[in-house]
Amino acid sequence: MKKIGILLLCFVAATKTFAQTPEADKILGLWLSEDKTGKIDIYKANGKYFGKLIWGKTMYEPDGTTSRKDVKNKDEKLRSRNLRA
Template sequence: MKKVVILFAFIFTSTVVLAQKSDEIIGKWLNKDKEAHLQIYKKGNKYYGKLAWLKNPNDESGQPKKDSKNPSGELKGRPLLGLEILKGFEYKNGTWEDGTIYDPKSGKTYSCKMTLDGKNKLNVRGYVGISLIGRTEVFTRVD
């Protein structure tokens, strides 16, 4: 009986520590160009991110910027502010992976994985096919 209690305590503690580690990514992040804040959050067991702040939220006519580069005509009119650009990430051994990132500047969606470098730097790697063929950008945590 003692062994069962100890085993249960170990499993419970391991699960709590893993959940805390996987949730370290949650929060606001500033992109490398300092043009946008990305709010990362959790839905179920997956992680998502949306544009929470834009340095220049309006176009030349003073209207909110739209997703004008989107290849889908029906999505071109949606506002950029609040747009979910990170989708479906799962935490695996220190990496958030198996998700996608949408680039509103090009209208393209890429495979993506993310890793933390300390508590305040987030490496976001977008790629096509395999992660060797891609680009990494470093985001910094917003207080």
């Protein structure tokens, strides 16, 4: 009887763990910004969620070829990187 109880407990714990994943993963994929001026790819890596700018209306300077920089990044070291990799 004790083995059945332990087995049942393991089954419930495993089911609960896997049951949360599909709900949280609904955010994965390509999304348009609310004003439709940008496209963002939401992806998951090592259990964490990330977003990558795929396209944006203002990704380039007015000359149309020079990529804008990430000047609003909280990390000062990353402010000189291009918005478009």
